[in-house]
Amino acid sequence: MSAEPLLKVQGVETYYGNIRALSGVDVEVRQGEIVSLIGANGAGKSTLMMTICGSPQARTGTITFDGTDITRMPTHLIARRRIAQSPEGRRIFPRMTVLENLQMGAGLDNLKHFNEDVEKIFTLFPRLKERQSQRGGTLSGGEQQMLSIGRALMARPKLLLLDEPSLGLAPLIVKGIFEAIKKLNKEEGLTVFLVEQNAFAALKLSDRAYVMVNGKVTMSGTGKELLADPQVRAAYLEGGHH
Numbered sequence: 001m002s003a004e005p006l007l008k009v010q011g012v013e014t015y016y017g018n019i020r021a022l023s024g025v026d027v028e029v030r031q032g033e034i035v036s037l038i039g040a041n042g043a044g045k046s047t048l049m050m051t052i053c054g055s056p057q058a059r060t061g062t063i064t065f066d067g068t069d070i071t072r073m074p075t076h077l078i079a080r081r082r083i084a085q086s087p088e089g090r091r092i093f094p095r096m097t098v099l100e101n102l103q104m105g106a107g108l109d110n111l112k113h114f115n116e117d118v119e120k121i122f123t124l125f126p127r128l129k130e131r132q133s134q135r136g137g138t139l140s141g142g143e144q145q146m147l148s149i150g151r152a153l154m155a156r157p158k159l160l161l162l163d164e165p166s167l168g169l170a171p172l173i174v175k176g177i178f179e180a181i182k183k184l185n186k187e188e189g190l191t192v193f194l195v196e197q198n199a200f201a202a203l204k205l206s207d208r209a210y211v212m213v214n215g216k217v218t219m220s221g222t223g224k225e226l227l228a229d230p231q232v233r234a235a236y237l238e239g240g241h242h
Contacts, residue, residue: 004064004067005028005029005030005031005064006029006030006031006065006066006158006159006191007027007028007029007052007063007064007065007159007191007193008027008028008062008063008064008065009025009026009027009028009048009052009061009062009063010026010061010062010063010064011024011025011026011060011061011062012024012025012026012048012051012058012060012061012062012063013025013058013059013060013061014044014047014048014051014056014057014058014059015056015059016047016056020215021044021047021215022044022047022048022051022058022215022216023215023216024061024216025044025048025061025212025215025216025217026217027048027210027217029159029191029193030191031189031191032185032189032191033191033192033207033208034181034182034185034191034192034194034205034206034207035192035193035194035206035207035208035209035210036193036194036195036196036202036203036205036206036208036209036210036223037193037194037195037196037209037210037211037212038196038197038199038202038203038209038210038211038212038226038232038236039197039211039212039213039236040197040213040235040236041197043212043213043214043215044212044214044215044216045163045195045212046088046163046164046195047215048195048212049085049087049088049161049163049193049195051063052065052070052078052083052161052193053075053078053079053083053085053161054070054073054074054075054077054078055075057071057072058071065078065081065083065159066081066158068081079155080107081158082155082156082157082158082159083157083158083159083161084105084152084153084155084157084159084160084161085152085160085161085162085163086145086148086149086151086152086160086161086162086163086165087148087163088163088164088167088195089164089167090141090144090145090147090148091148092136092137092139092144092147092148092151093136094135094136094137095135095136095137096135096136097132097133097134097135097136098128098131098132098133098134098136098139098147099118099132099133101136101147101150101151102117102118102121102147102150102151102154103154104151105150105151105152105153105154105155106154106155107154107155107156113156114154117153117154117156118154120153121150121153121154124150124153124180124183124184125146125147125149125150125180127142127143127146128143128146128147128150131143141168141169141173142169142170142173142176142177145165145169145173145177146177146180148165149162149165149177149180149181153184157190158191159191159192159193160184160190160191160192160193161193161195162181162192162193162194162195162196163195164195164196164197165177165178165181165194165196166178166196166197166198166201167197174198174201175201178201178204178205181194181205182205194206199232199236199237200227200236200237202223203223203224203226203227203232204223204227205223206222206223207222207223208220208221208222208223209221209222209223209226211226211232211235211236219231219232
């Protein structure tokens with residue numbers, strides 16, 4: 001474990017016009033960890049993800065990735081530093097086939113590994129292999145989510161940002177997707193920062209987690225600590241996803 005975190009967000013404030021969406025956010029993700037950010041809808045979780053990727057940019061505070069300050073960097077240069085995002089709402093290319101979508105995810109530098117990387121994705125998500133020549137728009141929600149994650153992985157990221165991967169999916173599909181994330185982390189050492197409304201699934205999967213309320217981080221701890229915390233249980237887990 002290196003002493004410096006791979007991703008360090010310090011005192012970040014993000015605005016939409018005059019409306020402050022994030023206030024003084026501090027978050028760290030270390031190499032090889034799965035860290036999740038949980039909170040209610042509209043708490044600012046997705047805004048933090050987008051701010052890390054440079055759109056919108058933080059108005060104050062700093063974001064450091066792998067020792068480099070990326071706070072003011074344009075989005076395409078941030079992506080080139082091997083931060084890949086599977087955004088909320090999946091945003092695949094509906095008219096392109098599964099294989100073409102995966103090609104879009106591979107950076108130009110990674111084309112030499114293209115076949116090997118595609119095989120890896122197909123091993124991780126066998127469903128995509130069966131559907132490789134189908135258009136993205138004809139896939140089920142769960143398959144589109146697998147494709148969105150697969151496309152992000154084609155960039156060979158040092159950090160994978162996952163924004164609401166379980167949104168609108170059946171529990172069994174969610175379980176499969178979370179198992180795939182766990183496997184990537186265990187076998188490849190992939191570092192993952194996960195924004196998720198399904199607090200129970202996220203905390204079970206995570207080494208550490210943060211709770212966000214109204215644009216502020218209000219709690220942090222290990223996944224186990226937060227799962228057991230009475231406040232977290234009352235707010236996010238009661239009658240929730242067990």
